[in-house]
Amino acid sequence: MMKNKVDIAIIGGGIIGLYTAFELAKRGVENIAIYEKRYIGSGSTFRCGTGIRQQFGDEANINMMKRAVEKWTTLGDEIDFPKFKMAKTGYLFLLYDEKEVESFKRNVALQNSLGVPSKLITPEEAKEIVSTLDISEVIAATFNPTDGKANPFLAVYGLARKLRKMGIEINEYTEVKDILVKDSQVEGVRTSKGEVKADIVLNAANAWAKIFNEKLGLNIPIEPYKHQGIVSEPFKLGEIKPMIVSFKYGGAYFTQKANGGLIGGIALKYGPTWDLTPTYEFLREVSKNFTKIIPALKHISIIRQWGGYYAETPDHNAVIGKIKEIEGYYLAAGFSGHGFMLSPAVAEGMADLITKGHTTLPFDFYDPYRFERGELREQPIQMG
């Protein structure tokens, strides 16, 4: 039987909801429930490109990601699931003109000042990292060895298994229809399986977050855009260790997964839309751009293509924080393609915000009210 009264109700069984529940439980909150309309991970987490990087161009995202990587590194042990491991195989940005090099030099200097060991390297050094690269047009690259990737399936499964052992209720195939509010105070949620009382509700529904906000009369701009990814047949392991990024070639990003297949995508997007049908245009453009970066990929077969949402805000940074108009209502959504990689830091900060009222992480940067004040942030470095 689903509980009809909890302390904290979390909408969304993706990585943000699950990880935040874990951080709350570690802080002694016992009575937490998660509501997921399909199966855990099904919204955006299971559709993500697996990358985890600290090579951003602004202080807030770099600091958040630095903390996130520390937490990703120890997550497997923390949840008694050593099978989950972040692979620190690095991110390699390929640069093709002086303007790009200048801007990445500034990024590297900022990253280094915050303790991220990224560096500017030569095309030849890039080729030492990935021998199949075509460096004929590349004039420089940046590489950070402590960036990498992780398997979202294992992260979600491992967290959920741990949460269930800790007595936290995860309700799959249970859709939240409404957030219940009385006298500007959260009272609970109405789900497809009945009403649940709760003094605190966290909206971690990412692309779907706006549906609840709009019903509550809150205008926080988050829109779903269709992005896509592909996976190839497996090939010799170790050929493409880092995540390779090229803005010149379609905003392409790709790496080799642990099972030997390639995973990645390009910046082609559609929307705002709820449609996730894969497009032939994407399949063709992915192939064109990937094979410009590594010509030998021509001989590799694509075996799967899928769509997923980037829940985008006007400045492509998430909205994270407490909603002032409604006591007990918190929001962590609109991750614009960076939710998986950011999730450990978001969860830690959100758990502190809920239990202590503040966090040392730079949540001000993600303030939900920046749009109505007209204070858009600089767009983060973004692929896909």
Add this chain to the structure above:
Amino acid sequence: MVDKSKVIICRCNDVTQKDIEELIDQGITDIEMIKRLTHVGMGPCQGRTCIPLVAAIIARKTGKSYDEIGIPATRIPTKPVQMRVLVGDDDEE
């Protein structure tokens, strides 16, 4: 007795009957999660061979109906396609 660790359910990703049954015994009975933990149905065959077998194992072990079990999404391309074909460079052989 058949050695279930030698009964291959998914030829693309080397998943055995034992692998599937162990997950079900741990309480993982959602075909979507079984798929993601073992990668059944995510290889070049797109699940043509393995998914009906996995559904049958779940049905037998849990008593769930095929309707309840459901079928995970199949993805395009239905057959593996080399990137050189997609970029229009398929005449080199």
